[in-house]
Amino acid sequence: MRMSMKMLRGLLIPALALILSGCDAVLLSPSGDIARQQRDLIIISVVLMLIIIVPVIVMILTFAWKYRESNKAAHAEYAPDWNHSTVLELLIWSAPLLIIIALGAVTWTSTHKLDPYRPVEQIDQARALKPGTKPLVVEVVALDWKWLFLYPEQGIATVNEMAAPVDRPIEFHITASTVMNAFFVPSLAGMIYAMPGMETQLNAVMNKTGDFEGLSANYSGAGFSDMRFRFHSLSDADFDAWVAKAKASPEPLSREDYLKLEQPSEKEPVHYYGSVAPGLYNAILNRCVEANRMCTSDMMALDAQGGQGIVGAYNVTSLDAATRARIGLADDGQRYVGALCVGNSAAGQPMTPAGRPL
Numbered sequence: 278m279r280m281s282m283k284m285l286r287g288l289l290i291p292a293l294a295l296i297l298s299g300c301d302a303v304l305l306s307p308s309g310d311i312a313r314q315q316r317d318l319i320i321i322s323v324v325l326m327l328i329i330i331v332p333v334i335v336m337i338l339t340f341a342w343k344y345r346e347s348n349k350a351a352h353a354e355y356a357p358d359w360n361h362s363t364v365l366e367l368l369i370w371s372a373p374l375l376i377i378i379a380l381g382a383v384t385w386t387s388t389h390k391l392d393p394y395r396p397v398e399q400i401d402q403a404r405a406l407k408p409g410t411k412p413l414v415v416e417v418v419a420l421d422w423k424w425l426f427l428y429p430e431q432g433i434a435t436v437n438e439m440a441a442p443v444d445r446p447i448e449f450h451i452t453a454s455t456v457m458n459a460f461f462v463p464s465l466a467g468m469i470y471a472m473p474g475m476e477t478q479l480n481a482v483m484n485k486t487g488d489f490e491g492l493s494a495n496y497s498g499a500g501f502s503d504m505r506f507r508f509h510s511l512s513d514a515d516f517d518a519w520v521a522k523a524k525a526s527p528e529p530l531s532r533e534d535y536l537k538l539e540q541p542s543e544k545e546p547v548h549y550y551g552s553v554a555p556g557l558y559n560a561i562l563n564r565c566v567e568a569n570r571m572c573t574s575d576m577m578a579l580d581a582q583g584g585q586g587i588v589g590a591y592n593v594t595s596l597d598a599a600t601r602a603r604i605g606l607a608d609d610g611q612r613y614v615g616a617l618c619v620g621n622s623a624a625g626q627p628m629t630p631a632g633r634p635l
Contacts, residue, residue: 303463308485308510310401311391311466318387325376325383393469393479397446401484404444412446412480415439416558419451419458419471419493421541422500427558433523434530436538436548440509442516443486449479452562454539459495462508468494474564474573483510500543507547526551532566539566567600 307313342348389395397412399405416427426439441447451460453471461468466481483489493504511519528534530550535557538548563572 307464308487308489309462309465309481309483310399311397311481312464313401313484314387314391315467318383318391321383322380325379329373329376391467393466393477395480396448397480397482400444400482406446410446412448413441414448414450415441417449417451417460417471418558418561419453419460419497419504420539421455421498422493422504422543423538423545424460424491424493424504424506425538426506427553428520429553429558431520431524432552433520433526434550434553435523437506437545438509438547439491439506440511440516440519441483442513443483443510445513446480446482449481450558451477451479452558454561456497457495458493458497458504460491461494462489462491464489465508470495474562476562483508486510486512486515498541500541503544523549524551525549530554530557532557532560532568535561535566569597569600 304312304319305316307316397406414429416429418425418427423437424439425434425436427434447465449460449469451469451471452475453473455473457473458471459468460471460479464487465483466479469477469479471477487510489508489510491506491508493501497504509519526549528548528550529552530538531554534550535554557566559574560566560572563574564570565572565575
């Protein structure tokens with residue numbers, strides 16, 4: 278039995294090494310400058326905390342050994358009347374206080390410096406960003422369960438694949454179609470949420486060419502596990518060739534095509550769209566891809582002016598059956614708007630917008 282236990286322990290070490298050999302510590306070896314700064318922040322925070330943790334662990338083991346019951350040495354005598362040491366109190370409280378101050382300073386500066394909405398200010402540690410450099414704008418839409426990327430400057434769109442030139446700043450505009458997801462390319466930058474009806478932004482830059490993985494880091498339903506995409510960091514010439522490849526696709530991404538694409542699907546293959554309907558991303562963001570839906574930006578503008586209930590009510594009543602079904606207003610016999618009144622007649626009778634008495 279003892280021999281078998283020794284053999285088992287002997288096999289555990291190589292087995293553990295074999296398992297860990299398949300790990301890709303991408304967070305500790307990123308390819309983008311923003312991710313590199315975030316990695317440095319992680320290392321600094323861990324080192325600062327270890328300054329306290331390591332001595333505490335060492336002292337716990339030392340005290341346990343020194344003051345064990347079997348130790349009869351004179352220096353380990355029991356001293357029940359001891360109750361205070363000024364030097365010891367200063368050591369106990371000053372070290373954690375200094376660590377907290379250091380962590381607070383690092384957190385404060387990095388929170389502002391690594392704000393995802395803040396434009397990139399450098400290519401990497403050794404290269405500053407040239408004045409007038411135009412970032413590549415990529416509009417990202419998290420669908421169920423796939424990623425849609427729109428390139429407004431290039432006039433193309435892709436599904437589950439994106440590309441960007443190396444050493445060029447990227448400006449992401451991110452939203453979602455239905456539920457919340459989290460856009461995350463570990464080699465590029467930290468994750469940021471994608472939420473329906475809202476836009477988040479991320480500014481980053483990739484410093485190495487290669488093929489990297491992107492994913493959703495927020496559970497969003499049945500197809501979440503396969504909600505992944507490829508991020509290609511390319512040279513300028515290769516990026517131009519990739520754009521030309523997408524432009525050559527005969528498929529356009531119209532609003533009708535988007536509504537079909539928006540339907541839930543799993544393990545969606547890569548798609549290229551050679552053209553994109555004008556204003557599609559803003560329509561997705563404002564929840565008005567269908568032509569007969571009022572955009573949320575228009576609703577908010579009306580609310581800012583004091584509200585116009587009749588216009589909003591007409592927006593509800595004008596939805597066709599297909600649109601009502603898509604947004605969860607299936608026709609179950611209920612009436613959502615019974616009447617629209619604009620005032621009273623000369624006789625004091627309420628009138629409809631068409632001028633008919635109610």
